[in-house]
Amino acid sequence: MNLNLKKGAQILHQFGRKIADLDAPSASTPPATTTAEPATTTTAEAAQPPTPRDDWGVLLVKLLAAAPEDVSMKLISCLDKDVLVKALRDKEDPYLKVALLLLKK
Amino acid sequence: MITLVTSLDGGVGKTTLSAALAYHLAVNKRQPVLLIDADWEKAELSQLFRAGYGPGWLSPFLKGEEPQVHRIRDVLHLVAGYDAVEAYQLYDFSIGELEKALEAWIDHVPAFYRGVSVVDTAPTLRLSFLRRMRERGVKIVFVADVRALMRVSDIKAEQYAAYFKLSDAVVVNNTTFFTRNAAPYTLRRVKMPKDLHWEAVAREMLKNRHNRKTVETLLQKIYPAAQYAVT
Numbered sequence: 001m002n003l004n005l006k007k008g009a010q011i012l013h014q015f016g017r018k019i020a021d022l023d024a025p026s027a028s029t030p031p032a033t034t035t036a037e038p039a040t041t042t043t044a045e046a047a048q049p050p051t052p053r054d055d056w057g058v059l060l061v062k063l064l065a066a067a068p069e070d071v072s073m074k075l076i077s078c079l080d081k082d083v084l085v086k087a088l089r090d091k092e093d094p095y096l097k098v099a100l101l102l103l104k105k
Numbered sequence: 106m107i108t109l110v111t112s113l114d115g116g117v118g119k120t121t122l123s124a125a126l127a128y129h130l131a132v133n134k135r136q137p138v139l140l141i142d143a144d145w146e147k148a149e150l151s152q153l154f155r156a157g158y159g160p161g162w163l164s165p166f167l168k169g170e171e172p173q174v175h176r177i178r179d180v181l182h183l184v185a186g187y188d189a190v191e192a193y194q195l196y197d198f199s200i201g202e203l204e205k206a207l208e209a210w211i212d213h214v215p216a217f218y219r220g221v222s223v224v225d226t227a228p229t230l231r232l233s234f235l236r237r238m239r240e241r242g243v244k245i246v247f248v249a250d251v252r253a254l255m256r257v258s259d260i261k262a263e264q265y266a267a268y269f270k271l272s273d274a275v276v277v278n279n280t281t282f283f284t285r286n287a288a289p290y291t292l293r294r295v296k297m298p299k300d301l302h303w304e305a306v307a308r309e310m311l312k313n314r315h316n317r318k319t320v321e322t323l324l325q326k327i328y329p330a331a332q333y334a335v336t
Contacts (some may be wrong), residue, residue: 001169001196008166010211015171016217021172022139022182 056089107211107222108244108327111235111266114122115228117250118257118278118292120149121306128307129320130221131181137220140177142186143227145193150225151185153303163189166206179304180220187231202232211241221328235271247272250279254287274326276319290319290326 064072076084085103088096108126110119122138130136141162142150151161159173162184175183190310192198207224214222224243235245247268254277256262277288285291293315298305311317 001192001198003166003192003198003202004162005166005202005205005209007169008206009213011165011169012209012213013170013216015165016213018171019174019217021123022137022218031190073261 060087106328107310108246109121109224109226109238110246110248111226111229111230112248113264114252115173117248120153120225120249121310122159122192122278123150123223124153124303125320126223127181128304129311130237131178135180137180139218139223140183141210141213141224142184142226143189144186145189148186148190151183151187153301153306154182154183154211155302156185158187159185160273161185161188162210163192163206172283182296183232204231208237211238211243223289232267232271239271244273245271247275249275249277251277251284252298253277254284272305274323276323285315290323292316
């Protein structure tokens with residue numbers, strides 16, 4: 001197999017025209033990183049970046065609430081029940097408290 | 106503004122230096138950088154930058170396909186080299202053909218790219234090729250490790266001398282505290298991060314004050330003040 005130098009040079013020439021503005025940085029767009037983008041979430045709340053006040057329990061609950069149901073079920077099955085209950089108990093939410101009482105029943 | 110990062114021996118740190126140059130220019134100085142992974146033996150730069158598999162710099166010549174340009178940052182782009190590695194392993198190319206394909210890139214890049222282009226290459230490129238690159242105004246950065254400072258044999262010493270003569274700058278990598286001033290541009294050995302990702306590697310390298318100074322003075326040398334201003 002040989003390299004087609006003539007054709008390659010032609011393609012490079014055309015390609016160069018297409019990407020001539022490659023080195024013009026777009027001022028409006030923030031720099032992209034090569035790290036993986038966070039998965040899109042279903043709720044607006046979950047899509048917001050975590051604040052420093054969010055403790056691990058809140059983050060865990062947010063993750064479980066935002067993930068697709070089958071993923072959440074798989075994750076929950078991997079977690080210790082006491083860990084989840086502890087995460088939920090810390091939240092001052094009457095609905096959660098009732099839910100926990102129901103679970104205890 | 107094209108820089109060719111090359112060496113005589115393998116594993117001396119060409120790819121790491123290319124990543125560090127790109128990081129310093131694109132991240133610290135916000136200068137546009139185009140990286141071309143022309144190491145047809147390994148394509149480690151493409152892997153370090155986690156570039157997805159796709160048409161690379163050799164594809165126009167190999168398959169008649171346009172190369173894929175990976176956007177790493179808004180001012181940092183990479184053309185990968187997986188196709189060249191495959192071709193080098195599978196087909197009976199003469200090195201001259203690969204050199205000519207790379208020469209075509211060197212000829213075309215300035216037409217569409219005004220930023221700094223850094224070309225990471227395979228070791229032991231032919232001297233005739235490097236001479237042609239110099240004639241085109243390409244800056245040649247030769248990377249060596251401490252072996253270059255030891256006189257292993259007269260033949261090896263002559264080989265180094267021939268490469269040094271064609272280089273705009275010689276960078277000696279992996280120096281210790283005692284050999285840090287053995288050459289004008291030396292890079293101290295640093296602990297490599299567990300995650301071999303370009304940003305982590307470059308950051309770790311440039312965290313060292315000596316290395317940071319080396320990279321800055323190296324850039325000043327190969328891109329004089331009119332073209333590259335160190336802020």
